[in-house]
Amino acid sequence: MAADEWAILTQAPLFKAIEPELRRSLLQNRSSRAYARGEQIFQQGDSADAFFLVAEGYVKLYRERERGEQIVVAIFAAGETFAEAAMFLGGHYPASAEAVTPARILRFDGNVLRRAILEKPELAFAMLAAASFHLKQLVEQIEQLKAQSAPQRIASFLLKQIKATSGPAKVILPYEKALIANRLGMKPESFSRALAKLRKLGVAVERGSAHIHDVGLLIKFTDMPRET
Amino acid sequence: MAADEWAILTQAPLFKAIEPELRRSLLQNRSSRAYARGEQIFQQGDSADAFFLVAEGYVKLYRERERGEQIVVAIFAAGETFAEAAMFLGGHYPASAEAVTPARILRFDGNVLRRAILEKPELAFAMLAAASFHLKQLVEQIEQLKAQSAPQRIASFLLKQIKATSGPAKVILPYEKALIANRLGMKPESFSRALAKLRKLGVAVERGSAHIHDVGLLIKFTDMPRET
DNA sequence: CGCGGCGTTGATCTCTGTCAATACTTGTGG
């Protein structure tokens, strides 16, 4: 295995908590594959017999609606796992996944995982933690959709990529703005206009990256309902 | 244990899949308690050391925002479990739970559950299935918030309480409309007006219950974007 | 009987979606 791939893997939340030898045995049962931008990883309704880890690139998880409309539910970056829980429910993926940039994706077979859990039940805790993490993410997204305006959701999105809690910061936007807009539940036009409003709060956007003058200011803006 | 309580329990999705003797041992380690309307079950930020099952009544799960605003994320009915996954993550509940009607709630200790999983790893599959189910619910809610109008979300909400796919049906609304409105991401005023619009589609609402003239019609309405 | 919670209705305003036109970016082939 490539050294950098191994580095990503041991950093991944799902794996870093479990014992090294278990991790090693799990990782032996993976298959790695490169995906082109726009390539499908699985489709809503496919039989759910595996889960995945992003080694490189970005993946969008989305629901399909009639007339070809897509609703983006989540975007996963390197080091993140997705679709871990779906295997344990009905047996079908409830959403589709697609690479939004060139990506390298690791695939873990469901039956192997099931056997591994039976042998090492501690692994179940890691899986439950991963599912719990995704639940929390979705709950936060729902809160934002219900309670925040478009500019506030963008501010929240930018802030999530940052560790700092005050001062200046730079955020890289590694994929199209239309995708971010969809993820945030708005149209590209609204995204554009909302970004313009954020300029007044010290957010400068230029080709693929945003410069935030004062993170603290954005945090404050995020929580309040009626601001210009 | 009361006979009806036992009946609810064995019907609960989390428990009906696991072996009877394991179920029995789990159920012995429960504690049952009655809650008044409006009584808190746990608070966002509390140490997450148990999960719950609704034996009777309704429970809302919500996020707190400043200025006392609440965002309802889910409403659980008898037979449903909640907060199963939170225990396996950071150790704190990411949302608050409160009885919205008089309710009887069973509490299952986290440490007992952990030990049970280590002894009977099959239990982990049931827990993962439950988490997966909640994930699916939240994904669907996100899709609805992003893609459906207020009347469509109400239609979806009504339809979810129904098994039939065509013909007439009756839906009981066992709690306040303001709560449903919040759960659906709209204000009570908008809920009221949106219901009025649904009247044109054969939905008659009268004090706590809705009569749907043709379920098929509502289903069709649910999927389409621009309708009067 | 009167009070308080709940629900509806009305008038108005703001935000976001829609439709359309125009830049900007990137890659491709001559």
Next chain:
DNA sequence: CCACAAGTATTGACAGAGATCAACGCCGCG
């Protein structure tokens, strides 16, 4: 190396959905 095309992003004008503020009706309960 340039020109063009296709994809991506911004901007403008407008319309519609939902929020807000306020008033009123309904109903259960003390």
